[in-house]
Amino acid sequence: MTITQLDAGTALTTSTLVHASSAGGGQWWRSAVIYQVYPRSFADADGDGLGDLRGITDRLGHLTRLGVDALWLSPFYTSPQHDAGYDVADYRAVDPRFGTLEDADALLEKAHRLGLKVIVDLIPNHTSSDHVWFQQALAAAPGSAERDRYVFKNGKGTDGELPPTDWRSVFGGPAWSRVTEADGSPGQWYLHIFDVTQPDLNWENEEVRLELESVLRFWLDRGVDGFRVDVAHGLVKDQSFPDWDHRTDMVSGDDAQEIEGEAPAHDPGPSPYWDQPGVHEIYRRWHRVLAEYDGDRCLVAEAWADGPEKIAAYTRADEMQQAFNFDFLSTLWQASLLRQSITGGLAASDAVGAPCTWVLSNHDVVRATARLGLTEAGSFPSGIGAEDEQPDVALGLRRARAAALLMLALPGSAYLYQGEELGLPEHTALPDELREDPAWFRTNHAEKGRDGCRVPLPWEADAPGFGFSPTGDTWLPQPAEWAAYALDAQKGVPGSTYETYRTALRLRHDFRLGTGSLAWVDGLPDCARENVLAFTNRDLLVVVNLGTQPVALHGEVVLVHASGPLEHDLEGRVVVAQDTAVWVDLTPTAEEPSSRAR
Numbered sequence: 001m002t003i004t005q006l007d008a009g010t011a012l013t014t015s016t017l018v019h020a021s022s023a024g025g026g027q028w029w030r031s032a033v034i035y036q037v038y039p040r041s042f043a044d045a046d047g048d049g050l051g052d053l054r055g056i057t058d059r060l061g062h063l064t065r066l067g068v069d070a071l072w073l074s075p076f077y078t079s080p081q082h083d084a085g086y087d088v089a090d091y092r093a094v095d096p097r098f099g100t101l102e103d104a105d106a107l108l109e110k111a112h113r114l115g116l117k118v119i120v121d122l123i124p125n126h127t128s129s130d131h132v133w134f135q136q137a138l139a140a141a142p143g144s145a146e147r148d149r150y151v152f153k154n155g156k157g158t159d160g161e162l163p164p165t166d167w168r169s170v171f172g173g174p175a176w177s178r179v180t181e182a183d184g185s186p187g188q189w190y191l192h193i194f195d196v197t198q199p200d201l202n203w204e205n206e207e208v209r210l211e212l213e214s215v216l217r218f219w220l221d222r223g224v225d226g227f228r229v230d231v232a233h234g235l236v237k238d239q240s241f242p243d244w245d246h247r248t249d250m251v252s253g254d255d256a257q258e259i260e261g262e263a264p265a266h267d268p269g270p271s272p273y274w275d276q277p278g279v280h281e282i283y284r285r286w287h288r289v290l291a292e293y294d295g296d297r298c299l300v301a302e303a304w305a306d307g308p309e310k311i312a313a314y315t316r317a318d319e320m321q322q323a324f325n326f327d328f329l330s331t332l333w334q335a336s337l338l339r340q341s342i343t344g345g346l347a348a349s350d351a352v353g354a355p356c357t358w359v360l361s362n363h364d365v366v367r368a369t370a371r372l373g374l375t376e377a378g379s380f381p382s383g384i385g386a387e388d389e390q391p392d393v394a395l396g397l398r399r400a401r402a403a404a405l406l407m408l409a410l411p412g413s414a415y416l417y418q419g420e421e422l423g424l425p426e427h428t429a430l431p432d433e434l435r436e437d438p439a440w441f442r443t444n445h446a447e448k449g450r451d452g453c454r455v456p457l458p459w460e461a462d463a464p465g466f467g468f469s470p471t472g473d474t475w476l477p478q479p480a481e482w483a484a485y486a487l488d489a490q491k492g493v494p495g496s497t498y499e500t501y502r503t504a505l506r507l508r509h510d511f512r513l514g515t516g517s518l519a520w521v522d523g524l525p526d527c528a529r530e531n532v533l534a535f536t537n538r539d540l541l542v543v544v545n546l547g548t549q550p551v552a553l554h555g556e557v558v559l560v561h562a563s564g565p566l567e568h569d570l571e572g573r574v575v576v577a578q579d580t581a582v583w584v585d586l587t588p589t590a591e592e593p594s595s596r597a598r
């Protein structure tokens with residue numbers, strides 16, 4: 001077998017600096033690791049099988065022990081749960097399924113006491129159709145102030161029987177539904193870019209703007225440290241309402257797979273409702289709202305905009321603080337593509353003075369452990385079912401751990417999705433009758449949807465429901481083999497995924513990687529250039545081997561972390577196997593000053 005040789009000393013003499021170390025204004029969100037809690041699946045205190053706020057509060061110690069800086073809570077507001085709470089009926093109330101406002105206050109209080117910041121989800125693009133505003137709009141006449149809070153329009157055709165445009169819902173099917181007027185006649189149409197139960201708000205209406213600003217203040221007054229802004233790129237619509245029959249893929253922003261009976265893919269031109277320039281004015285106003293509060297509050301954009309520059313535009317100095325780098329999340333598992341994405345992401349965020357915000361998994365995408373175990377590693381299916389290609393679980397986990405050590409060594413902020421620290425696989429064999437994702441229904445079952453990444457967490461290998469709830473009930477079933485992934489099966493076990501994340505977070509903190517620098521190591525031998533990522537961040541050298549050939553590290557190598565088992569060659573050198581990442585300490589010792597580049 002050929003082994004690529006990498007001299008950890010000399011290789012560093014030539015490097016390309018792509019991001020200089022900077023603490024910016026020193027705000028916590030510039031370098032924080034933020035853990036996404038998906039309330040219905042984190043921990044259930046009351047035993048009904050659905051997670052709740054008390055369950056989260058009880059388990060906050062998990063987050064401090066893991067070593068994250070903050071948590072982001074997916075929605076827990078009053079909602080009919082047609083889209084797992086992303087259909088909000090009351091922005092200022094807690095859904096009884098999740099608890100009470102007092103429970104939310106207690107969670108915030110305990111998190112702050114433990115030194116954790118708390119970000120909550122804000123869903124400004126649409127409300128639930130149960131929201132009082134929408135109910136009022138349905139009862140009111142066309143042209144009324146009540147209707148003007150949403151996007152109501154007359155239909156086309158002789159009797160208004162055709163939708164105002166050909167727009168298509170992200171979840172499949174048309175984006176317009178027709179209402180019945182108070183006198184029983186067929187009436188106007190309202191826009192819902194997502195489910196029929198998620199009417200889009202009209203952001204041309206100042207009352208809408210003021211109301212959502214008031215919602216921001218409501219939660220800021222309760223002490224939250226920031227907001228994750230749902231569909232941040234979608235609020236403003238082109239007011240000429242041109243046709244655009246393109247369906248956007250929910251998880252990549254690209255062309256959706258074709259669904260039977262829906263329009264074929266073609267180049268649709270610019271979208272009339274994604275990433276309109278007008279959205280930025282909204283975030284400039286929100287920036288000023290946050291600035292009224294002391295401390296460093298933060299807005300993070302969920303904006304599936306086209307490329308790193310467009311994403312970074314949401315983080316200009318007077319707008320939001322962070323925007324998820326979805327370009328990185330959607331990059332295939334190939335060294336050259338990842339290098340390009342990382343360089344591009346850092347350059348774009350540096351240009352606006354913002355941190356790059358890295359993420360590999362969330363509640364909308366197939367888990368990284370599964371994506372990276374597919375034949376096309378890192379590709380994006382819209383859910384995986386039993387009859388689809390099954391990921392190679394061991395390979396996917398191995399790569400996901402390497403990807404985590406890659407991500408957590410990058411300068412900027414990083415988000416972890418609950419269960420990622422356990423190496424949880426996607427549930428790829430959920431019975432169809434248990435699926436809840438509206439995408440499953442609206443695509444006539446063409447897309448499995450997102451339930452497979454939303455299964456309740458396993459805490460204890462031997463407890464009913466793996467300790468998720470005291471009764472053992474879980475709203476989605478957990479595969480039996482998840483016992484091996486339970487927290488208590490991994491705690492204190494050297495080399496477990498949990499301990500690997502924990503060590504990575506500790507070292508990330510000790511080496512101050514979040515506010516560090518990034519220089520690509522140029523001195524790689526030709527044979528490694530295609531398949532090896534190597535960079536330094538402050539005093540850390542990171543080597544990720546994505547190729548089939550092992551890489552042997554020469555020179556003085558002070559290895560501080562690895563994503564998987566390592567081998568040694570005959571000369572005792574560390575050998576980095578395929579799909580493995582290592583962290584090497586380059587700190588010069590006092591006795592032996594080093595000239596290594598940093």
Ligand code: ISL
Nearest residue numbers: 083086194230231248250251253304364
């Ligand atoms: O618009 C997209 C691509 O350009 C989508 O990826 C879209 O941004 C994404 O589906 C939005 O997701 C968020 O809003 C949805 C909700 O179902 C998701 O869970 C949430 O993360 C509707 O509120």
